[in-house]
Amino acid sequence: MRFVTAVTLMLLAANLFAADADCNEDSTSALRPVIKVAQLASVELKCSNPKKLRGLCMYIGDMEKDPNPQGRFVYKYQRKILEAACVDVSKDDEDTIAKKIARVWKENEDQLTCDNIQFDVVQGSIIKFAVSLKFDSFILDMAKWKVNLNKVDKFDDGTVLDYVEYQMKRMKGTPSEVILKDYYRILRDAGAKYKREL
Amino acid sequence: MKWFIFLLFISFNSFSEEICEEDKLTSFAKKLSLPNCFSPTTLDSFKLKRTTELCNKCKPQFETLYNEKINENIPELQKDFLESSLNEYKKNLTNNLLSSAKLKTLFNTQGSFEKAISACKMKTNQDLLSGCKSEAAKKLLENNKFFEKLSHELSNDLAKFLSRNEDFHPRETLLSRNETQCFIPERDILFFSTLSIEEALDKDLISLIQKLDPKKFESVNDIFNSDELIENYDGDIASLKQNLFNHPLIAPHLKSSEKFVSFIKKISAPGNLDNLRKALYSPENAKSFDQNLADSCEKSFKTLKENICSDEFQKGRLYNDYAGNFSKLSLSKTLPDKQEVASTQELINNNLKLLATCENKDEKGKRHLSKVNTDVGVSLTPIESSRPLEAYRGEKYNNEIGNLTNTLCKLTDDTCVEGTITCSIFKKYQESKKPGTLHSKLASSSNSEVDALLLSMIGSPKNLDPKTKDILVLNGILPKDDGTLVAQAEIPERQSQVYTQQDKTPTQSSPVVASLDKSLKKLAPSAPAQGQASTPSEYSSSASSTDSAVDNLSEVFKDNNNELKEIQDEIRRRLQDMPKNRPVTKDETKKIVNNVTKSKGRSLSPSQTEALTERIMNERPTTNATPTSFNNQMGGSELNQASVSNSETQLSKWKKAQMNAALADMQGARRVAAKDIIDAKTDSANKPLTTVALSIAEDPRITLSDVFNDKISRNDSETQLLKVLVRNQKNFILQVKSVNFKVIFDEKKELRILLESGDKKEAERLRPQLEMFLQKLKSNTSLRY
Numbered sequence: 001m002r003f004v005t006a007v008t009l010m011l012l013a014a015n016l017f018a019a020d021a022d023c024n025e026d027s028t029s030a031l032r033p034v035i036k037v038a039q040l041a042s043v044e045l046k047c048s049n050p051k052k053l054r055g056l057c058m059y060i061g062d063m064e065k066d067p068n069p070q071g072r073f074v075y076k077y078q079r080k081i082l083e084a085a086c087v088d089v090s091k092d093d094e095d096t097i098a099k100k101i102a103r104v105w106k107e108n109e110d111q112l113t114c115d116n117i118q119f120d121v122v123q124g125s126i127i128k129f130a131v132s133l134k135f136d137s138f139i140l141d142m143a144k145w146k147v148n149l150n151k152v153d154k155f156d157d158g159t160v161l162d163y164v165e166y167q168m169k170r171m172k173g174t175p176s177e178v179i180l181k182d183y184y185r186i187l188r189d190a191g192a193k194y195k196r197e198l
Numbered sequence: 199m200k201w202f203i204f205l206l207f208i209s210f211n212s213f214s215e216e217i218c219e220e221d222k223l224t225s226f227a228k229k230l231s232l233p234n235c236f237s238p239t240t241l242d243s244f245k246l247k248r249t250t251e252l253c254n255k256c257k258p259q260f261e262t263l264y265n266e267k268i269n270e271n272i273p274e275l276q277k278d279f280l281e282s283s284l285n286e287y288k289k290n291l292t293n294n295l296l297s298s299a300k301l302k303t304l305f306n307t308q309g310s311f312e313k314a315i316s317a318c319k320m321k322t323n324q325d326l327l328s329g330c331k332s333e334a335a336k337k338l339l340e341n342n343k344f345f346e347k348l349s350h351e352l353s354n355d356l357a358k359f360l361s362r363n364e365d366f367h368p369r370e371t372l373l374s375r376n377e378t379q380c381f382i383p384e385r386d387i388l389f390f391s392t393l394s395i396e397e398a399l400d401k402d403l404i405s406l407i408q409k410l411d412p413k414k415f416e417s418v419n420d421i422f423n424s425d426e427l428i429e430n431y432d433g434d435i436a437s438l439k440q441n442l443f444n445h446p447l448i449a450p451h452l453k454s455s456e457k458f459v460s461f462i463k464k465i466s467a468p469g470n471l472d473n474l475r476k477a478l479y480s481p482e483n484a485k486s487f488d489q490n491l492a493d494s495c496e497k498s499f500k501t502l503k504e505n506i507c508s509d510e511f512q513k514g515r516l517y518n519d520y521a522g523n524f525s526k527l528s529l530s531k532t533l534p535d536k537q538e539v540a541s542t543q544e545l546i547n548n549n550l551k552l553l554a555t556c557e558n559k560d561e562k563g564k565r566h567l568s569k570v571n572t573d574v575g576v577s578l579t580p581i582e583s584s585r586p587l588e589a590y591r592g593e594k595y596n597n598e599i600g601n602l603t604n605t606l607c608k609l610t611d612d613t614c615v616e617g618t619i620t621c622s623i624f625k626k627y628q629e630s631k632k633p634g635t636l637h638s639k640l641a642s643s644s645n646s647e648v649d650a651l652l653l654s655m656i657g658s659p660k661n662l663d664p665k666t667k668d669i670l671v672l673n674g675i676l677p678k679d680d681g682t683l684v685a686q687a688e689i690p691e692r693q694s695q696v697y698t699q700q701d702k703t704p705t706q707s708s709p710v711v712a713s714l715d716k717s718l719k720k721l722a723p724s725a726p727a728q729g730q731a732s733t734p735s736e737y738s739s740s741a742s743s744t745d746s747a748v749d750n751l752s753e754v755f756k757d758n759n760n761e762l763k764e765i766q767d768e769i770r771r772r773l774q775d776m777p778k779n780r781p782v783t784k785d786e787t788k789k790i791v792n793n794v795t796k797s798k799g800r801s802l803s804p805s806q807t808e809a810l811t812e813r814i815m816n817e818r819p820t821t822n823a824t825p826t827s828f829n830n831q832m833g834g835s836e837l838n839q840a841s842v843s844n845s846e847t848q849l850s851k852w853k854k855a856q857m858n859a860a861l862a863d864m865q866g867a868r869r870v871a872a873k874d875i876i877d878a879k880t881d882s883a884n885k886p887l888t889t890v891a892l893s894i895a896e897d898p899r900i901t902l903s904d905v906f907n908d909k910i911s912r913n914d915s916e917t918q919l920l921k922v923l924v925r926n927q928k929n930f931i932l933q934v935k936s937v938n939f940k941v942i943f944d945e946k947k948e949l950r951i952l953l954e955s956g957d958k959k960e961a962e963r964l965r966p967q968l969e970m971f972l973q974k975l976k977s978n979t980s981l982r983y
Contacts, residue, residue, distance in 0.1 A: 055423035057436045061443075063580040064419055076419070115437040115618055117391050117444060120601035122613070122620050132601070133581055134593070155613065175589040 050108045052084035057114035060130055060138055075137060084108075098145045105147040113153070121163065122155040128163045131183055134176065139183050143190035150193050161192040272514030276334050279516050279567055283502055285587040286575040288348060289594075290498045292372045293577040294318060294491055295352055295655055296598060297446040299359050301487075302648040303389035304447070305475065309484025311651040313492035320349045320657025321499060330507035334514075348372075349657040356656060357669040359384045368666055373595040380607040386630060387599050387606075394622040395445045396474060398438050403431055404469030407462045412455040421455050433617050441619050443579075444598070447478045450490045484647075491651075494577040501573040510565045517564040649675050649683075668966040672903060679962065684902075768794045769814055787811050887940070888923065891933040892916055902964070906971040917975065924949060924976045934968065937961045941972065949973065 058064075059077040066076045070089045073082060082089065085100040092100070105112070114129040121128050127149065130138040142149065150159045158166070164187060168180045298314075322345050327336055347370070354368035361383075406426055415421045422428075422439040431438075442448050451461035462469075465477045477483060505511060575583050582590055605620055606627050614621040652675050659667055659676050670676040674683045772790045788811045795802050795810075802810065893916065894905050909917050923930050927943040937956030944950055951969055953961045 054428060055419060055436045055439075058419040058422060058439050061440045062419060064417060067416055076417075114440075115434050115615075115620060116440045117602045117605075117619060117623065118440070118597040120596075120604045122605060122609070122615065122618070132596075134585070134589070135581065155608070171592060174592050175586055176592055179589070 048104045048107055049084050049086065050104070050111065052080050053104075053108055053112065056080060056112065056126060057116065057129060060126065060135060061114070061116065061118075061133065063133075063135060077138065078141065081141075094144070101145040102147050105145070109148060109151055121153055124153045124155060124163075125151050125160060127160045128153070131160065131164055131167065131180070134179050136179075139186060143186045146190060149187055149191060150198055152195050152198070158195050159193060159198070161187055161194050165194075273334075275514050275516045275518055276511060277338060278518055279511065279565070279570075280335065280338050280506060282518075282567060283505060283570050283574050284344060286571045286578075286583075287498055287502050288351075288372060288587060289582060289585075289590050290494065290575045290577050291318075291348065291352065291655070292355070292590075292594065293582070294494055295355065295652070296373075296594075297449070297491065297577075298648060298651050298655065299356060299385075300388045300392060300446040302360075302652065303385050304392060305479045306647055307447075307479045307481060307484035307487075308647075309481040309488070310647060311484070311488045311491070313488045314495065315651050315654040317492035318495035318651070319654045320352070321345050322657075325499075326503055326506070330503070331509065332507045332512040334512050335506045345657070350662065353656040353659070353662050353670065354666050356652060356675070357666040357673075359388070360673045360675070361669045368663070371591075373591055373598075380603070382603050382606060382627065384599050386627070387602055390623045390626040390630070391441075391602060391619075392445050393626060394619050395438075395441050395448070396478070397471060397622060398433065398441065398619050399448075399474060400431075401469040401471075401473075403427065404462055404465055404474065405467070406430055407459060408465070408469070410459055412459040415455040418452050418455050418458045421458065433619075437619060447483055447487055450487060497576050498574050501570060501576075505565050505570045508565060510563065515564045517566045519566065519568045646674070668969070672966055672970070680959075765794055766810075766814065769810075773814070784811060784815060787815055887929055887931050889931040889933060890916060890919055890923070892920070894934065902967045903970070906967055906974075910971070910974060920972065921975045924972050932968070934964055935960065937964060939965070939968065949976065 056077055059075070059080060064076040066074055066079045068079075070079070070082075073079060073089065081101055081104075082097070085097075085104040087097050087100050089097075112126045113123045114126050115123050116129070119129050119132050121132075127139070127142055127147075130142075149161070152159055156163065156166075161184070164180055164184050168177055168184065171177045171180060298311075323339060323342065326345070327339060330336060351370050351372045354371045355373050358368060358371060358373075407421065410421060410424070410426065412421070415424070419439065422435050428435055442452060448461075451457050461477075461483075464482075466473045510516065572583065582594065585593060602620075602623065606624055609620070609624045614624050656670075656675075659670070662670070662676075667676060671678055672684055677683050769787075769790050772794065773787065788807060791807055791811050791814065792802075795807070892909075894902075894909070920932075924941070927947055927949075929940070929942040931954060932939045932941050932951075935956075937960050938954040939961070940952045940954040942950050942952065949969070949972055951965055951972070953965075
């Protein structure tokens with residue numbers, strides 16, 4: 001408890017001098033050691049940097065590659081999500097990464113929507129957006145990280161599983177149906193439910 | 199040996215729990231009998247086309263067989279290579295056509311597209327084979343009508359975009375339309391979305407972007423994700439960025455942060471909509487678009503030809519990268535389910551194909567399919583590039599048109615979120631449904647500078663089916679048989695200023711707008727004139743009508759237009775039940791009106807009852823309005839039937855007929871027409887047909903199409919009579935100017951227009967428009983002006 005209080009005080013002090021400091025950015029060299037300790041502690045306690053999640057729809061929509069890939073993480077959306085969850089790819093194992101990301105996801109879920117004329121759900125969940133794009137990698141990541149898959153969007157009044165099912169009907173008999181069936185299975189196994197099951 | 203592999207497989211599986219990560223790659227691997235070669239790490243490597251681990255583990259199992267079979271696989275390698283790269287070429291051309299088709303509905307740039315017209319001209323097999331040294335390529339392309347088919351598909355796509363006929367569904371297209379909840383013409387979708395995108399790029403944002411140093415950003419996405427922009431933009435900037443890609447004249451500038459900032463800097467201060475459009479629709483920007491398009495077409499074809507005709511192709515020195523391309527190659531189609539070992543020849547072959555990836559990867563002097571595909575599909579996005587052709591067809595249509603159509607169909611005023619581009623498009627769409635609005639007319643206007651480009655892209659019209667050809671002729675893209683183009687509705691001053699001013703004050707002060715407005719009114723006087731009947735669908739939007747009784751009626755139902763529609767439908771239903779051997783009188787109609795409104799719990803004043811009665815009576819030709827010949831021919835029974843002509847059965851029949859017509863080839867259609875002439879002559883000898891004289895006043899400033907549309911809008915007595923005749927599939931003689939046409943319905947109830955007497959040339963000119971006009975009359979659903 002004392003440790004937590006001390007860390008909180010350190011964080012406050014650091015923030016006074018560096019309002020913009022986030023998980024990866026240092027501000028003043030004088031405060032660097034203090035900020036470093038505070039950052040490390042904050043990761044342990046609760047690290048979330050939702051600012052990094054901004055513009056996620058763009059990176060997904062363009063399948064933009066990361067010019068500085070980290071291991072298996074080769075897309076820019078991955079870097080943004082990892083940064084938002086303060087993941088250290090060199091230290092964190094897959095379980096820790098998943099836990100950190102699932103938590104950040106849950107905290108910011110309402111903001112993780114896309115509005116695009118190519119996307120048929122107005123302000124719909126970003127996972128539905130990836131389904132509509134058939135962006136395999138993102139779907140696999142979502143399943144692997146076990147983020148909440150059961151958010152209901154206002155526009156279509158359904159979860160991502162409802163959306164996949166709707167798309168499967170729409171694409172019946174086309175090659176896209178095969179891909180969507182695969183998504184269905186992946187998402188179902190990862191805990192996705194229909195709205196009626198919630 | 200098989201048992202040994204099987205046991206090895208079982209034992210390996212028991213130690214690797216994570217192998218069973220169920221995704222398509224795993225199932226693919228299982229199908230290839232190589233499931234034990236995959237782990238989560240190698241799966242990811244596999245996705246990234248780093249297949250070393252897979253190769254190290256699995257290749258030894260097939261080493262001997264591979265060495266034995268490698269030469270036998272050459273024809274198959276060549277076939278797969280050719281098929282895959284030709285498909286990428288198709289996708290690239292489709293993207294190019296779509297960008298150009300979008301331009302057609304926008305403003306003139308005062309530029310020309312000379313480079314693209316030359317570079318994007320539809321190629322022929324001969325173009326591909328001339329100078330080609332590879333005999334294998336020649337053999338594979340022999341008797342392959344690839345380019346003819348491509349030309350046919352592209353023309354059908356274009357005709358689909360340009361046609362307002364929702365029942366025109368050409369079968370052979372590159373882009374396929376799935377179900378949509380409602381019909382919105384494709385070109386309207388493209389038009390409204392591009393307009394809304396421009397409006398969303400506001401002057402403050404433009405000013406901010408102009409100040410940015412592009413070198414500080416890795417990509418255009420990073421610019422839009424910067425604090426400077428996010429904090430100073432009210433809307434959803436990520437959404438804006440994504441939507442900008444859909445604008446044909448903005449998208450080419452989004453390739454890098456430098457290009458984008460450089461373009462935005464060209465917009466004069468203040469960077470308002472007017473100045474944005476001046477920069478967008480400038481000859482300079484047109485030149486840039488032209489260059490990009492020409493580069494895309496040129497590079498795509500050049501790469502295709504170079505590779506297919508190469509020495510490496512001939513010798514089979516090809517690296518097909520089946521692992522990276524498996525969804526694009528026939529490999530994935532032929533795999534049986536639930537096979538865990540390579541127990542069939544087919545599976546063994548597929549394994550060998552996959553392992554060819556390992557063999558050839560780093561070897562120089564081979565043609566790499568992935569690289570070739572990337573260069574051939576130069577205009578494709580990464581997602582489009584990753585799709586096999588069949589998947590691309592459906593997805594591209596949905597992304598560009600289908601999804602937005604569905605969204606607009608679902609949106610309501612309540613769910614429309616102010617400030618979003620979707621909402622802005624929705625409002626434009628709603629506005630366009632009001633007859634005669636500027637948006638509704640401009641959505642269907644022409645853009646001659648783009649027509650030449652489209653014509654070049656679709657190639658020779660000789661293989662088109664008659665319906666597709668007619669539509670392209672009517673839209674002024676293809677020349678008529680005499681070589682001249684059908685004049686399109688000329689919208690003067692289609693400059694960016696028109697829109698800016700019109701947006702502010704549509705009918706005031708600006709001489710440009712006034713002239714435009716005047717011109718549009720001349721083209722389509724849409725609001726029903728005093729005392730004239732409106733079609734039922736106009737009830738909900740007839741606020742501009744000067745008929746006070748109708749206004750009163752609308753006022754009564756202003757809270758519930760559906761109720762008014764229900765009442766009308768019920769009245770029509772009861773009229774249909776009336777005795778069919780005599781016309782229904784006005785008093786009888788009034789009585790029904792009274793009964794129905796009372797049964798629905800509504801009470802109308804005498805003047806309102808009168809107005810509704812008049813309206814219902816006017817929907818059908820009354821004894822006063824109907825020419826004598828009509829009465830003699832049809833009596834009263836058809837009148838009653840006419841009032842319910844929008845029944846589902848008739849509509850579906852017509853849809854089917856339309857489909858058949860669209861699919862019929864030109865020669866077939868001519869043969870049928872020739873037979874029809876003989877039949878018609880025999881038929882006419884037997885009994886005299888009703889003759890309807892259609893008065894049309896042609897004006898050189900407006901097209902024939904608009905003249906006919908105008909007649910539909912006014913719904914005059916001639917039009918009403920024609921409606922009754924065509925909906926009841928009655929043969930009749932139609933006099934248009936000096937030409938007499940015989941309109942007949944064949945065994946399949948398809949409408950045919952034959953020349954009875956008069957000037958052949960004039961008949962040829964009139965016939966396509968006339969056919970569309972009559973088809974519209976036949977179907978209520980198309981009466982949307």
